[in-house]
Amino acid sequence: MxxxxxxxxxxxxxxxxxxxxxxxxxxxxxxxxxxxxxxxxxxxxxxxxxxxxxxxxxxxxxxxxxxxxxxxxxxxxxxxxxxxxxxxxxxxxxxxxxxxxxxxxxxxxxxxxxxxxxxxxxxxxxxxxATEEEFRLVCEADRRFREDSDSDAQSERSILLFRSNNHSFSDS
Incomplete structure (x- = not known):
């Protein structure tokens, strides 16, 4: 941090x-x-x-x-x-x-x-x-943040897809 x-x-x-x-x-x-x-x-x-x-x-x-x-x-x-x-x-x-x-x-x-x-x-x-170690830490933190953001975005897409599929079943 x-x-x-x-x-x-x-x-x-x-x-x-x-x-x-x-x-x-x-x-x-x-x-x-x-x-x-x-x-x-x-x-x-x-x-x-x-x-x-x-x-x-x-x-x-x-x-x-x-x-x-x-x-x-x-x-x-x-x-x-x-x-x-x-x-x-x-x-x-x-x-x-x-x-x-x-x-x-x-x-x-x-x-x-x-x-x-x-x-x-x-x-x-x-x-x-920045020292080499500090640079490595920041790059690693950035990579993790992007992975978390990508997985959060993927989770949101999955939830939206699930909801839209469930609504289509309940409407029929």
Whole structure:
């Protein structure tokens, strides 16, 4: 009985270790996505700043005067392009920030799952590996249990068969 109890403890610990590995893997995966998205947001913000500089410089040239009409048309076109890029980047950043907030929630859940499994593991004692004798005892107990279950199931089938046969005789 003690060998079986120790085997159960080892089994529970192994199950929680597997769940901890999955939770850690999930957290690390989300951490990677958070990191990559943060880098993308930073790059997009830098691009917005570049476009803002282009817009400011173009506006200064346009408002500075002494520019030929051909140059004005070119500067206005450049200004429109830079403003459109800036607006597109702002929308993209907005979308990425929404995704980022969602990823942070996923990360929070992954960290909570990981901490839960760590706490569960702390509650389960660490046992040394089973000895050969202990392993043999557990296997023998399992074999006996299955034999008893099979014989119980066979007995139940026999009883049901007997009852059904008796009812068919009494009904005639």
């Amino acid at each position: 003690a060998a079986y109890a120790r085997n159960t403890i080892r089994w529970n610990r192994a199950c929680h270790m597997a769940m901890l590995r999955r939770a850690t893997s999930q957290r690390l995966s989300v951490d990677g996505e958070v990191f990559l998205l943060a880098a993308d947001i930073t790059a997009a913000r830098n691009s917005v700043e570049v476009e803002k500089v282009i817009v400011q410089r173009t506006l200064r040239r346009l408002l500075g005067g002494a520019v030929s009409s051909e140059r004005v048309a070119s500067l206005v076109e450049r200004l429109g392009t830079a403003q459109m890029k800036e607006a597109d980047l702002e929308l993209e950043i907005e979308s990425m920030e929404r995704d980022y907030r969602q990823l942070l929630l996923y990360r929070e859940a992954a960290v909570a799952a990981e901490l839960t499994e760590m706490a569960a593991l702390e509650e389960i004692p660490r046992l040394p590996a």
